[in-house]
Amino acid sequence: MDNLQGLALDRNTGWILLAIFGVAWVALGIFWGRKAKNHEGFSLAGRNVGMALGAATTMATWVTSNTIMLAPKFALEMGVWGMLAYSTASFGLFLFAPMAWRIRRLLPKGYTSGDFIRLRYGRRVWVLFLLVSGIYSIAWLVTMAMAGGVVLQTLSGIEYRFGMSVILLVCVLYTLFGGLYAVIGTDFIQSLIILFGVVIVGIAAIWQVDLSSVHTHLMTEQPALLDVLMPVALLALFNNLFFGFGEIFHNNVWWTRAFALRGEISHKAFFLSGALWFPIPIAAGFIALCAAPLGINVIDADGVGPLVASHLLGSVGAIVVFVVVFCSLASSIDSLLAATSELFIRDVYHKWLRPQAGEVELRRLGSVVIILLGLITWLLSLPRLGELNLVLFLSGPLVASVIFPVLSGLYWARAGREGAFWAILSGSIVGLYTYFTIGWYAASLVSAVVSLLVVLVFAAFPRKPFDWQTLDEAQQQQSAK
Numbered sequence: 001m002d003n004l005q006g007l008a009l010d011r012n013t014g015w016i017l018l019a020i021f022g023v024a025w026v027a028l029g030i031f032w033g034r035k036a037k038n039h040e041g042f043s044l045a046g047r048n049v050g051m052a053l054g055a056a057t058t059m060a061t062w063v064t065s066n067t068i069m070l071a072p073k074f075a076l077e078m079g080v081w082g083m084l085a086y087s088t089a090s091f092g093l094f095l096f097a098p099m100a101w102r103i104r105r106l107l108p109k110g111y112t113s114g115d116f117i118r119l120r121y122g123r124r125v126w127v128l129f130l131l132v133s134g135i136y137s138i139a140w141l142v143t144m145a146m147a148g149g150v151v152l153q154t155l156s157g158i159e160y161r162f163g164m165s166v167i168l169l170v171c172v173l174y175t176l177f178g179g180l181y182a183v184i185g186t187d188f189i190q191s192l193i194i195l196f197g198v199v200i201v202g203i204a205a206i207w208q209v210d211l212s213s214v215h216t217h218l219m220t221e222q223p224a225l226l227d228v229l230m231p232v233a234l235l236a237l238f239n240n241l242f243f244g245f246g247e248i249f250h251n252n253v254w255w256t257r258a259f260a261l262r263g264e265i266s267h268k269a270f271f272l273s274g275a276l277w278f279p280i281p282i283a284a285g286f287i288a289l290c291a292a293p294l295g296i297n298v299i300d301a302d303g304v305g306p307l308v309a310s311h312l313l314g315s316v317g318a319i320v321v322f323v324v325v326f327c328s329l330a331s332s333i334d335s336l337l338a339a340t341s342e343l344f345i346r347d348v349y350h351k352w353l354r355p356q357a358g359e360v361e362l363r364r365l366g367s368v369v370i371i372l373l374g375l376i377t378w379l380l381s382l383p384r385l386g387e388l389n390l391v392l393f394l395s396g397p398l399v400a401s402v403i404f405p406v407l408s409g410l411y412w413a414r415a416g417r418e419g420a421f422w423a424i425l426s427g428s429i430v431g432l433y434t435y436f437t438i439g440w441y442a443a444s445l446v447s448a449v450v451s452l453l454v455v456l457v458f459a460a461f462p463r464k465p466f467d468w469q470t471l472d473e474a475q476q477q478q479s480a481k
Contacts, residue, residue: 029176140247145377168374412459
């Protein structure tokens with residue numbers, strides 16, 4: 001252990017680990033990327049992903065650096081409910097399971113979430129939806145890049161900007177070479193590493209920490225953390241629940257998975273991934289409650305999880321956390337880069353600007369967009385904009401406003417385009433106002449409620465039921481010929 005700096009790892013070890021895993025993921029990305037013979041293979045892995053790979057890539061993508069970093073922070077600041085609040089994000093995966101099956105039925109040849117919004121609600125709602133999705137995707141990418149820099153600096157002293165830059169570069173490279181084939185292949189390995197690492201840290205915490213002493217310390221020194229009626233914690237729990245719904249229901253990362261998975265197993269894969277993911281933030285959050293009883297001085301709440309883990313296991317624990325966080329970062333950044341680039345080239349470029357664009361042109365543009373997304377993320381992450389939760393949850397009101405337009409659009413023929421437009425717009429505006437006047441812990445909840453009310457009000461007016469057949473764009477084009 002580097003006692004001079006008080007770090008769990010010396011800087012050289014950090015750089016060696018970074019180099020090993022960076023080279024490994026890029027090499028695997030190139031290897032699996034050879035399967036992508038056309039644009040559909042690059043973007044949707046041939047629409048033939050099976051159960052094991054499907055569940056693994058979904059779970060690994062949802063175990064973001066935010067899971068490893070924010071769940072402990074929530075526990076540290078809001079106690080038991082804060083620890084459980086982050087686990088509610090698994091409910092989004094559970095609910096998306098039947099949605100994935102419905103999506104495959106309604107859009108058998110769909111590519112993006114934007115395809116559904118455009119065909120279901122028209123161009124005006126589509127443009128607003130793309131704006132919301134773009135802002136959220138950038139916010140998610142930035143927080144993950146920031147988390148990577150924070151972890152490397154906390155554990156090994158690698159300067160924030162250098163660590164963040166290398167991690168982002170690695171993810172851009174192997175996504176660029178391999179597309180969704182590379183993303184899914186590496187996600188499978190990363191999911192196994194993440195689960196193994198979390199189990200190791202959890203066992204170490206239980207083995208080395210006297211749970212009764214932790215409870216006694218919290219009761220005497222920090223009783224608020226055990227208060228099940230703490231208002232902020234309860235608000236954060238429901239706020240995070242709806243934020244998770246909004247993230248999954250709208251984002252092209254999950255719609256891409258729905259289109260890539262084989263139709264008969266898509267819902268099973270999402271449900272299994274939710275079950276695998278549920279205990280991870282609870283385990284990550286629990287170790288933060290041990291910080292004060294163990295006498296750990298937490299200077300940066302964003303890094304409390306890695307800090308406690310390295311304290312419990314020393315250099316070995318630091319290496320485990322380093323690898324787990326690196327895998328969680330890579331498994332999410334690669335997915336978001338691939339899905340967001342696909343949303344841009346399919347929805348904006350191909351459907352709007354150049355309908356005549358061919359596969360070669362789209363593939364090349366996809367590579368350019370992935371590079372640009374990486375560059376934008378890097379530039380925004382350099383100054384470390386603020387605390388992770390404040391940056392991430394700024395997009396919460398936007399994505400929460402889309403929950404009920406998406407749900408009603410999939411299942412309710414009476415849902416119309418005017419209701420969807422005003423639900424997204426009003427929910428976003430009121431939610432953002434709540435974010436800045438009350439706090440991040442209530443903004444997504446308020447946005448979702450406002451959006452729901454607007455959808456219901458507009459649906460109350462008589463209108464012609466929507467014809468579900470119009471969502472099958474390929475069939476409509478064939479009929480037109």
